[in-house]
Amino acid sequence: MNSAVSNDDAHVPFRDQLVGNIAATIPGATAVFRASRIDFCCGGDVVLGEAARGLDVAALEASLHELRSGVAAAAPGPTDALVNYILRRYHETHRRELVELVRLARKVEAVHREHPDVPRGLADEFEGLRLELHEHMQKEEEILFPRMLAGGDIPISDPIARMREEHRHHGARLLRLEELAHDFEAPGDACRSWCALYAGAAKVVDDVREHIHLENNVLFPRFGGSCEV
Numbered sequence: 001m002n003s004a005v006s007n008d009d010a011h012v013p014f015r016d017q018l019v020g021n022i023a024a025t026i027p028g029a030t031a032v033f034r035a036s037r038i039d040f041c042c043g044g045d046v047v048l049g050e051a052a053r054g055l056d057v058a059a060l061e062a063s064l065h066e067l068r069s070g071v072a073a074a075a076p077g078p079t080d081a082l083v084n085y086i087l088r089r090y091h092e093t094h095r096r097e098l099v100e101l102v103r104l105a106r107k108v109e110a111v112h113r114e115h116p117d118v119p120r121g122l123a124d125e126f127e128g129l130r131l132e133l134h135e136h137m138q139k140e141e142e143i144l145f146p147r148m149l150a151g152g153d154i155p156i157s158d159p160i161a162r163m164r165e166e167h168r169h170h171g172a173r174l175l176r177l178e179e180l181a182h183d184f185e186a187p188g189d190a191c192r193s194w195c196a197l198y199a200g201a202a203k204v205v206d207d208v209r210e211h212i213h214l215e216n217n218v219l220f221p222r223f224g225g226s227c228e229v
């Protein structure tokens with residue numbers, strides 16, 4: 001049954017909202033739906049409770065609530081807790097969401113190649129961001145963070161300086177992404193996939209900026225690295 005439920009009311013349970021509307025308005029929701037094999041595009045005109053019949057609907061709703069609230073836990077104070085927070089909240093999330101964004105961007109670019117506002121080249125830019133973040137985060141996980149947590153006398157000012165330099169490259173790429181995709185404002189005739197792409201893209205860009213801020217301005221200064229704006 002296709003209930004004509006508006007997605008405007010945040011108090012409407014997700015199970016009673018249309019899958020396509022959830023995908024278009026909750027950044028990151030498409031990754032949740034894909035993981036559960038829920039069709040949010042061509043089959044988006046059914047409510048979640050129906051689309052997810054046979055699945056754990058409560059668990060799906062919990063994931064969507066978490067996305068909507070931005071997992072808004074404050075960054076913890078002690079360094080080991082802060083590093084764990086960065087790994088869980090940003091490294092894991094970037095890896096999961098960027099794969100999904102590249103896939104969505106390729107689809108939108110292919111399906112709407114004749115549209116004057118199509119974000120041509122967006123998938124390649126996101127793939128570039130995904131690859132450079134993958135390498136960057138691996139260095140933090142395997143070299144920098146273990147040294148920070150081990151304490152001792154191994155100097156880490158050089159790796160911190162390299163990470164700051166790589167953050168500047170990420171920042172430049174985020175600006176290119178925003179320019180290419182018109183600040184992620186979808187045209188009036190955009191389909192659900194296009195809206196979902198821009199909602200997810202805006203969320204990832206915000207996340208990467210928060211992530212860099214937390215490292216540059218909170219974590220690194222604990223080890224002698226100066227603050228940066």
Ligand SMILES: [Fe+2]
Nearest residue numbers: 086137140215
């Ligand atoms: Fe990081």
Ligand SMILES: [Fe+2]
Nearest residue numbers: 136140163215
């Ligand atoms: Fe970093």
